[in-house]
Amino acid sequence: xxxxxxxxxxxxxxxxxxxxxxxxxxxxxxxxxxxxxxxxxxxxxxxxxxxxxxxxxxxxxxxxxxxxxxxxxxxxxxxxxxxxxxxxxxxxxxxxxxxxxxxxxxxxxxxxxxxxxxxxxxxxxxxxxxxxxxxxxxxxxxxxxxxxxxxxxxxxxxxxxxxxxxxxxxxxxxxxxxxxxxxxxxxxxxxxxxxxxxxxxxxxxxxxxxxxxxxxxxxxxxxxxxxxxxxxxxxxxxxxxxxxxxxxxxxxxxxxxxxxxxxxxxxxxxxxxxxxxxxxxxxxxxxxxxxxxxxxxxxxxxxxxxxxxxxxxxxxxxxxxxxxxxxxxxxxxxxxxxxxxxxxxxxxxxxxxxxxxxxxxxxxxxxxxxxxxxxxxxxxxx
Numbered sequence: 501x502x503x504x505x506x507x508x509x510x511x512x513x514x515x516x517x518x519x520x521x522x523x524x525x526x527x528x529x530x531x532x533x534x535x536x537x538x539x540x541x542x543x544x545x546x547x548x549x550x551x552x553x554x555x556x557x558x559x560x561x562x563x564x565x566x567x568x569x570x571x572x573x574x575x576x577x578x579x580x581x582x583x584x585x586x587x588x589x590x591x592x593x594x595x596x597x598x599x600x601x602x603x604x605x606x607x608x609x610x611x612x613x614x615x616x617x618x619x620x621x622x623x624x625x626x627x628x629x630x631x632x633x634x635x636x637x638x639x640x641x642x643x644x645x646x647x648x649x650x651x652x653x654x655x656x657x658x659x660x661x662x663x664x665x666x667x668x669x670x671x672x673x674x675x676x677x678x679x680x681x682x683x684x685x686x687x688x689x690x691x692x693x694x695x696x697x698x699x700x701x702x703x704x705x706x707x708x709x710x711x712x713x714x715x716x717x718x719x720x721x722x723x724x725x726x727x728x729x730x731x732x733x734x735x736x737x738x739x740x741x742x743x744x745x746x747x748x749x750x751x752x753x754x755x756x757x758x759x760x761x762x763x764x765x766x767x768x769x770x771x772x773x774x775x776x777x778x779x780x781x782x783x784x785x786x787x788x789x790x791x792x793x794x795x796x797x798x799x800x801x802x803x804x805x806x807x808x809x810x811x812x813x814x815x816x817x818x819x820x821x822x823x824x825x826x827x828x829x830x831x832x833x834x835x836x837x838x839x840x841x842x843x844x845x846x847x848x849x850x851x852x853x854x855x856x857x858x859x860x861x862x863x864x865x866x867x868x869x870x871x872x873x874x875x876x877x878x879x880x881x882x
Contacts, residue, residue: 515707515710515711515714518647518650518651518711519654519711521604521625521626522625522650522651522654522655525597525623525624525625526623526654526655526658527658528658529658529659529660531592531595531660532592532660533660534660534662535592535660535662535663536660536662536663536664537586537587537591537592537594537663537664538583538586538594538663538664538665538666538732538772539594539595539597539659539663539664539665539666540580540583540594540595540596540597540665540666540667540668541597541598541599541652541655541665541666541667541668542580542596542597542598542599542668542669543598543599543600543648543668543669543670543675544598544599544600544601544602544610544624545600545601545602545670545672546573546670546672546737546739546740547573547576547668547669547670547675547737547739548572548573548576548577548580548598549570549571549572549573549613550571550572550573550739551570567609567610567612567613567616570609570613572617573737573739573760574759574760574785574788574789574791575759575760575761575763575764575781575784575785575789575791576737576760577617577618577619577784578760578764578780578781578784578785579760579763579764579767579773579781580596580617580619580621581617581618581619581780582764582767582773582774582777582778582780582781583596583666583767583772583773584596584619584620584621585773585774585777586772586773587771587772587773587774593620595622596619596620596621596622597621597622597623597624597625597655598610598621598623598624598625599624599625599648599651599652600624600625600626600627601627601644601647601648601673602626602627603626603627604626604627606626607624607626610624611624625651627644627647644673644674644678645674645677645678645699645702645704645708645878646699646704646705646708646709646711646712647708648674648675648678649678649681649682649699649712650708650711650712650715652678652679652682653682653685653712653715653716653718653719654715654718654719656686656719656724656730657715657718657719657721657722657724658722661723661724661725663730664729664730664731664732665730665731665732666732666733666734666735666767666770666772667679667682667683667731667733667734667735668734668735668737668763669734669735669736669737670736670737670738670739670740671736671737671738671739671740671741671742671746671747671756671881672739672740672880672881672882673880673881673882674878674879674880675736676734676736676746676747676748676750676751676754676756677702677750677876677878679731679734679751679754680734680750680751680753680754681695681698681750681873682731683730683731683734683751683753684750684751684869685716685726686719686724686726686727686730686731687726687727687728687730687731688726688727689869690869690870692713692716694870695712695716696709696712696713697870697874698870698873698874699712701873701874702878731753732753732770733753733755733766733770734751734753734754734755735755735756735757735763735766736754736755736756736757737756737757737759737760737763738756738757738758740881740882742881744756744806749872749876750872750873750876755808758798758799758802759785759791759795759799760781760785761781761782761785761791761795761796761799762799762802762803762808764777764778764781764782765778765803765809765817766803766808766809769809769813782796793836793840796840797840797844800814800817800844801844804844804845811845814844814845815845818838818842818845
C-alpha cells in the first residue's frame with residue numbers, strides 16, 4: 501500500500517511513521533526473485549553492540565557516544581562479515597538487516613560504526629522516539645514487541661518467497677518471544693486472530709496491533725505461502741546470562757548461545773558460513789578479545805551438554821582447527837585446545853545420559869500452541 505494512500509485512509513501518527521520507515525528500508529526486492537538463500541536480521545543493542553542501559557545514567561550517555569567509542573559483543577562483527585559472504589564470495593551478497601529500538605537520531609553514528617567494523621548491510625530500522633514522546637507514550641520507547649513484529653511481518657511480504665531467515669537477538673528484552681511468534685506466523689501455525697489475541701494478552705498497544713494486522717494482510721496479499729523453514733533458526737545471545745530454557749519455551753528453533761564462537765559453529769553446521777569463515781571468527785576472538793583455552797573449552801562443553809553438537813562433530817571441529825590452521829594461529833594455543841577438547845569429549849563419553857540435561861525443558865504436551873503463548877509472560881532482563 502502506497503504511503504500517501506495509507507495517509508488518506510487514516511493511517512496517521514505512530515502507524516504512518518513506522519510504515520514510512522519500513523517502506524524506505526525494504527522498498528521492493530531488487531535481487532533475484534527466486535533467491536532461496538539466507539536473509540539475516542539482527543537486533544542491535546546487546547546483540548551486536550555491547551550497549552549498557554541498565555541505569556538512567558548509562559541510558560542517557562548512549563546518544564552522545566562516538567562511533568569509535570561503541571563496543572561490539574566479542575566476535576559478532578566477524579560473524580556478520582562471514583554471513584554476508586555466505587557459502588560463496590562469487591554469488592549475491594547475503595542480505596543483512598538490523599532492527600533497533602534506538603532513536604532515529606542514532607542512524608548516522610551506527611552506520612559509521614558498522615563501516616568501521618567492515619560490515620556491509622542493506623538497512624537499519626530505528627524507532628521514532630519523537631512521535632512517542634510527543635504523545636506521552638513513553639511505554640513505546642521501552643516495549644519493542646509490536647514494533648519488531650510489525651517490521652518482521654512487513655519485511656516478509658517483500659522478501660523472495662523461498663528465502664530462509666536467520667534471526668539474531670539477545671536475552672535482555674523480548675527477542676526470543678517475538679522471533680518465536682513470527683516464526684509460527686510464517687509457518688502457518690497461527691491464524692491472524694490468534695496472533696492478535698496473543699498480542700493483546702501481552703499488552704501490546706492497540707495502534708501497534710492495528711499496524712501488525714495491516715502488515716499481516718499485506719503478507720497474505722503478497723502471495724507468500726506459509727512454510728516451516730521460512731525461519732530456519734533463531735539465535736539468542738545470552739548477554740544477561742539468563743537460563744537457556746526460558747528462551748526455548750515457545751519454539752524449538754530458538755538456540756541460546758553463550759558467545760559468538762558457539763554461534764559461528766552452529767552457523768557452519770547450517771552451511772551459512774564456510775570453514776575458512778569459521779576460522780576467521782575464531783581468529784578474531786583470539787586476537788582481539790583474548791579468548792583462550794578456558795573460554796573455548798567451556799563453550800564446547802556447553803554445546804555438547806545441550807546436544808547442539810555431538811561428540812563426533814566436536815572431534816571434527818578439533819581436527820579442522822588443529823590440522824587446517826589457515827590463519828597460522830599460534831601452535832601453542834592449538835595444542836592446548838586439542839588437549840582440552842579431547843579431555844572434554846572423553847569426559848562426556850563417560851557420563852551417564854541422565855546427568856546431561858537436555859537443551860529444552862519438558863513442556864506440557866496437552867497445551868495448544870495458542871495456550872502456550874497466552875500463558876507465557878515476556879520479561880525484560882535488564
